[in-house]
Amino acid sequence: MTDAVAFVEQFRTFAADGGGEAPEWVRVMRSSALERFTQMGYPTTKNEDWHFTSVSPIAERQFVPLTAVSGDVRRTEIEPFLFASPKQWHLVVFVNGRFAPELSHLERLPGDVQVVPLARAWEELPEIARRVGSIAPGDTQPFTALNTAFLNDGAVVRIAAHAEVEHPIHLMFVTDRHGENGVSYPRNLIVAERNAKATVIESYVGLDDAAYFTNAVSEVLVGERATLTHYKMQREGLRAYHVGTAEVRQARDSHYISFSLATGAALSRTNINTVLDGEGSGATLNGLYMLDGQQHGDHQTRIEHAQPHCFSRELYKGMMDGQSHGVFNGKVYVRAIAQQTDSKQTNNNLLLSERAQADTKPQLEIFADDVKCTHGATVGRLDENSLFYMKSRGIGADEARRLLTYAFAADVLETIENQAVREELKAMTLARFAGVS
Amino acid sequence: MLEILGLTANVGDKQILKGIDLTVNAGEVHAIMGPNGSGKSTLAQVLAGNPAYEVTGGSVTYDGHDLLDMEPEARAQAGVFMAFQYPVEIPGVSNAYFFRAAYNEIRKARGEEEVDPLEFAGIMDDKLKLVEMEPEMLSRSVNAGFSGGEKKRNEILQMAVLEPRLAILDETDSGLDIDALRIVADGVNTLRRPDNATIVVTHYQRLLNYIVPDVVHVLAHGRIIKSGGKELALELEAKGYDWLTGGVPAGARA
Numbered sequence: 001m002t003d004a005v006a007f008v009e010q011f012r013t014f015a016a017d018g019g020g021e022a023p024e025w026v027r028v029m030r031s032s033a034l035e036r037f038t039q040m041g042y043p044t045t046k047n048e049d050w051h052f053t054s055v056s057p058i059a060e061r062q063f064v065p066l067t068a069v070s071g072d073v074r075r076t077e078i079e080p081f082l083f084a085s086p087k088q089w090h091l092v093v094f095v096n097g098r099f100a101p102e103l104s105h106l107e108r109l110p111g112d113v114q115v116v117p118l119a120r121a122w123e124e125l126p127e128i129a130r131r132v133g134s135i136a137p138g139d140t141q142p143f144t145a146l147n148t149a150f151l152n153d154g155a156v157v158r159i160a161a162h163a164e165v166e167h168p169i170h171l172m173f174v175t176d177r178h179g180e181n182g183v184s185y186p187r188n189l190i191v192a193e194r195n196a197k198a199t200v201i202e203s204y205v206g207l208d209d210a211a212y213f214t215n216a217v218s219e220v221l222v223g224e225r226a227t228l229t230h231y232k233m234q235r236e237g238l239r240a241y242h243v244g245t246a247e248v249r250q251a252r253d254s255h256y257i258s259f260s261l262a263t264g265a266a267l268s269r270t271n272i273n274t275v276l277d278g279e280g281s282g283a284t285l286n287g288l289y290m291l292d293g294q295q296h297g298d299h300q301t302r303i304e305h306a307q308p309h310c311f312s313r314e315l316y317k318g319m320m321d322g323q324s325h326g327v328f329n330g331k332v333y334v335r336a337i338a339q340q341t342d343s344k345q346t347n348n349n350l351l352l353s354e355r356a357q358a359d360t361k362p363q364l365e366i367f368a369d370d371v372k373c374t375h376g377a378t379v380g381r382l383d384e385n386s387l388f389y390m391k392s393r394g395i396g397a398d399e400a401r402r403l404l405t406y407a408f409a410a411d412v413l414e415t416i417e418n419q420a421v422r423e424e425l426k427a428m429t430l431a432r433f434a435g436v437s
Numbered sequence: 438m439l440e441i442l443g444l445t446a447n448v449g450d451k452q453i454l455k456g457i458d459l460t461v462n463a464g465e466v467h468a469i470m471g472p473n474g475s476g477k478s479t480l481a482q483v484l485a486g487n488p489a490y491e492v493t494g495g496s497v498t499y500d501g502h503d504l505l506d507m508e509p510e511a512r513a514q515a516g517v518f519m520a521f522q523y524p525v526e527i528p529g530v531s532n533a534y535f536f537r538a539a540y541n542e543i544r545k546a547r548g549e550e551e552v553d554p555l556e557f558a559g560i561m562d563d564k565l566k567l568v569e570m571e572p573e574m575l576s577r578s579v580n581a582g583f584s585g586g587e588k589k590r591n592e593i594l595q596m597a598v599l600e601p602r603l604a605i606l607d608e609t610d611s612g613l614d615i616d617a618l619r620i621v622a623d624g625v626n627t628l629r630r631p632d633n634a635t636i637v638v639t640h641y642q643r644l645l646n647y648i649v650p651d652v653v654h655v656l657a658h659g660r661i662i663k664s665g666g667k668e669l670a671l672e673l674e675a676k677g678y679d680w681l682t683g684g685v686p687a688g689a690r691a
Contacts, residue, residue, distance in 0.1 A: 384489070389525040392485050393539035393595060394513035394546065403538070407529025407578075 006062055007038060007149075014065055014150055023122050026132070026151075033138045033148035040142045052327040052359045053269055053298040058241050063183035063213040065150055066096040066175075073176050073207065075103060081172065081205045081235060083420045090115060090169045092155050095176060097184025099153055112163035113198070114156075118187055121156040128158045132189050135219035136247040141271075143243045147185045147217040154187040154216075157200060161223070165198035168418060172203045175240065179212035188218040192226040192254075199229040199418060204244065206237025206264065213241040220246060222254040224278065229257040231421060232272075236264035238293070245271040252278030252307075259416055260287035260316075261425060262297045263432070273302040276310040276338075285314040286415045288425070290432050291324035291356075298327035305338035305368075314345040317412045319405060319432075320356035329361045332375065336367040345375040350382065350408045352401075406430050438463045438634050439504075439603060444495035445659075446483050453479040455659035456495065461603070464631045468645055468670060469638045471656035472678040477638045478522055480656070481607040484636075485519035486512050499603065513539075514546030516633075518601030520592035522608040527579040532591070535579045536561065536598055543599055564597040568624050586617035593624040600628070605636045610644035622647030642674035657682045 011034050015027065022030075042059040043050040073095050075086075082091070086105045092115055093103035099117035106115055114125060121129040138148040155171045173186050190200055204214055214236060222228045236242045242265040250256055260270050274283045289297045303312045318326035328347045349358035362375040382404050390400035409429050416422035439461040446454040453476045461467050471477050483490050484497065486509035497504040504512060527535070533554075540560075541551040552560070558572075565572055568590045580588050589609055596604055609621055625635065625648050637648055645653075645667065653669040654661045655678070663669065663681055673681070 383525075385525050386527050388487055388489075388509060389521065389527070390535075390539075391509035392487075392513055392519055392521075393535070393599065394510055394542040395535075395538050396510050396542065397508070399538065399542075400510075403530050403534075404527070407527055410529030 007034065007146075010065055011149060014152075021119065021122070026122065029133050030149050030151065033145045036139055037142055037145040037149060040145065043142055049300060049329070052325075052329070053267070053296065055243075055267070055269075057267055058213060058243075061181070061211075061213075064181060066179060066182035066184050073100065073103065073174060077207050078103060078172065078174060078205070081203055081233070082170070083201070083424055089167045091172065092117070092170070093172045093174060094153060094155075094186060095174045096179050096182065097153055097173070097186055100174075110163065110165060112160040113165055113169070114158045115169060116156045118154040118156055118189070119152060125156055125158065128189065128191055129156055131191065131221070132187065132219065135221065135249050136217050136245065141245065143215055144217050144245055144247075147187060147215050147245075150185040151187040151217075152185065154189075157188070157190045159192045159196040159198045159226075161193040162195045163193075163198070164196070168199040168201050170201045170203065172205065173214065173216065175206050175208075175210065175212050175214065175237070177208035177210055179206070179208070180210040181212065183213040183215060186214065186216040188216070190218060190220045190228070190230070192222050192228040194223040194226060196223065196226045196228075199231070201231040201233065201421070203233040203235065204242060204264070205235045206240050209237055209239055211239040211241075212237070214244070216242075216244040218244075218246045220248040220256070222248065222250045222256050222281075224251045225253045226251070227255045227257070229417060231416075231418070232258070232260045232270065234260070234262040234264055234268055234270065236268065238264065238266060238295070240265045242268040244269070246273070248272070248274035248283075250274060250276050250278060250281045250283065253280040254278060255282045255284070257284045257417070258286065260299060262287070262289040262299065263291075263428070265297070266294065267296045269298040269300070271300050273304075275304045275306050276312065277306045279307045280309050281307070282311040283313075284415070285312070286412050287316045288409055288412050288429075289316075289318045289326050290429065291319070291326055292321040293324060294322070295324040296327075297324070298329070300329045302331045302333065303343070305332070305334040305341045305343065308337060308339045308341070310338065311342040312344070315412050315415065316347045317409050318347070318349040318358055319352060319408065320349065320358055321352040323353070323355040323357075325357040325359070327359045328377070329363070330375070331363040331365065332373060334364075334366040334368050334371055334373065338368050339370045341368060341371040341373065343371070343373040347377040348408070349379040350405065351379065352382065352405065402430060438500060440498045442496045444480075444483070444497060445493045446479055447491045447493055448479065448489065452493070453659055454483065457659075457661060459654065459661065461634050461636060463634055465652065466629070466635045466637065466648060466650045468650035468653045469636060469656055470640070470642070470653060470670065470673060472682065473640070475656045476659045477640075477656050478607055481519055481605045481636070481638050484605055485509060485517065510542070513599070514543050516602030517605070518596050518599055518603070519605040519607055520589075520596060520609050522611060524580050524588040524592055526581045526583070528581040530579050531576055532579055533575040536575070536595070539595070540598055560598065564594055567597050567627060568594045569620050570594060585612045586614065589613055589617060589621055590624075593621050597624060597628055602633045603636070604628070604633070605638065607638045608640060609637075610639055610641060618644065619647060642670045645670045655681055
């Protein structure tokens with residue numbers, strides 16, 4: 001296959017240059033990941049997990065790994081994506097895949113929290129960093145294998161046992177105008193130890209109208225009785241491509257709370273997979289995708305109930321305008337041992353134009369016999385009765401549509417616990433379809 | 438204020454209104470009564486501009502304007518209000534936002550300043566008392582999870598806030614217990630003014646004990662077949678609609 005040759009060539013350059021500082025075991029991991037990727041190749045739509053999403057636009061374009069550290073992103077350019085004052089939250093900025101210390105604010109991190117760029121973590125945080133690659137299965141997921149082959153930078157976040165972090169830790173991945181035709185492979189590791197409580201936000205944003213590719217992987221460990229709130233805000237540029245994967249492992253009585261927003265990128269795919277690997281643990285996976293024009297946005301989640309007495313709650317909403325295409329594929333997998341599983345999954349889609357499209361596939365695979373599992377999915381349009389009701393009260397057609405569109409998303413937005421994020425996403429939702437007609 | 442001439446309308450392929458003539462002057466209350474399927478609600482919906490109903494002929498003039506040529510929101514902004522028989526639930530939009538949006542749209546149309554949330558809360562306070570509703574309803578979603586009676590009271594509340602010149606009550610009494618009926622009627626009566634008019638569409642005479650009409654019309658098979666004073670309603674109550682529509686009187690059935 002032709003792309004494999006190109007990757008091997010890219011990898012040689014990468015290994016000789018940017019990737020050289022990692023320890024030997026990391027280099028070995030990279031090489032075997034590349035080998036695995038060249039065996040698998042890009043997924044095709046014959047692959048059940050990629051049935052509704054063709055990645056050929058990514059495969060056909062020879063994106064080149066970004067290596068240059070861009071020094072010209074200004075503070076004011078990232079401000080619109082910050083949610084809060086950079087002096088209040090803990091902010092780690094990466095530009096074109098590389099840590100940008102001049103834009104980051106880590107000076108107020110509490111002593112029991114460590115946030116270190118991956119490229120430095122091998123030396124500064126070796127005990128934590130050695131877990132990289134232990135959670136994300138690089139042998140079955142082509143994009144994860146590719147990310148592993150080229151992994152170089154990203155954030156290693158460690159929240160020590162019993163630490164409660166008041167302000168969110170914001171990991172921001174920025175691609176600027178130098179990103180044209182480039183690909184970055186952010187790799188994050190988030191470890192919330194026993195009893196810890198924290199919010200980590202990953203933002204993926206484009207500052208320019210460049211065509212670039214982000215292939216991100218986050219590995220997440222949620223320790224016993226820990227609560228990790230993990231938001232993903234995908235606001236890439238509209239010509240960009242984005243594949244982002246979170247692989248989560250949860251210990252006993254832990255709670256993982258995820259919210260995924262996808263409004264950017266020409267083509268995006270978000271994978272969120274969690275294994276409820278300890279009794280009494282729970283996962284809350286919510287999300288919102290808002291697409292327009294020719295955008296294609298795909299969410300795939302997998303919740304594996306691997307132990308008894310666990311719960312999962314999932315609510316995803318999609319709004320598609322123009323000729324956009326939204327995809328949701330949610331699998332809940334209940335192992336035979338996982339009795340008393342309590343799982344609920346819902347996906348609702350709203351089509352705002354004749355040519356918008358939605359595919360939804362909620363799946364339950366249950367091997368235990370004493371469980372409570374429900375799932376449901378809908379695809380619909382704005383309710384004509386509601387529109388008329390609003391108009392009959394003097395509210396104009398545009399405003400009525402805007403309100404109803406917002407109302408569709410309101411319940412999932414209300415689940416966002418962080419007020420700054422919640423309010424901003426509400427405003428974004430209200431503004432997004434302001435001119436819908 | 439309102440002049441309807443030869444109005445015909447369809448739902449799908451079916452003609453429901455077959456030539457309605459009706460004149461309503463400022464200060465008047467008109468009751469439109471009739472059996473199920475006579476076209477009462479269709480008339481109300483057509484006046485409000487529901488796009489599900491197709492006007493096929495005739496004219497409706499409101500304050501000198503061609504009402505049928507106006508969008509539903511323009512009609513509302515010009516002072517036309519219909520209380521829905523089946524108020525629509527809108528989860529995710531709070532009553533507070535909905536009321537203020539509507540209120541401000543109508544103020545804008547009248548060339549008046551918009552009001553801010555604080556100012557508006559004061560306005561709502563008075564109106565809520567009129568329909569005996571608690572201010573906490575404002576933080577709930579529009580009609581979502583409301584009981585039948587609450588929904589109808591919410592319609593009257595909207596009417597009280599928007600202060601229409603022409604109010605059309607579409608079977609507002611249906612499904613109401615006597616207490617809710619009294620609250621709704623009190624609301625309507627309080628809002629009556631010499632410069633506004635009300636059309637009460639109802640199946641039963643009961644509501645007209647509380648909202649006393651100036652004129653009663655009987656609608657059957659898409660036409661107004663009889664008009665009269667308030668005593669016509671009592672006569673209908675006693676004799677049934679068959680008396681007028683030419684069917685066999687209820688009492689004569691075996």
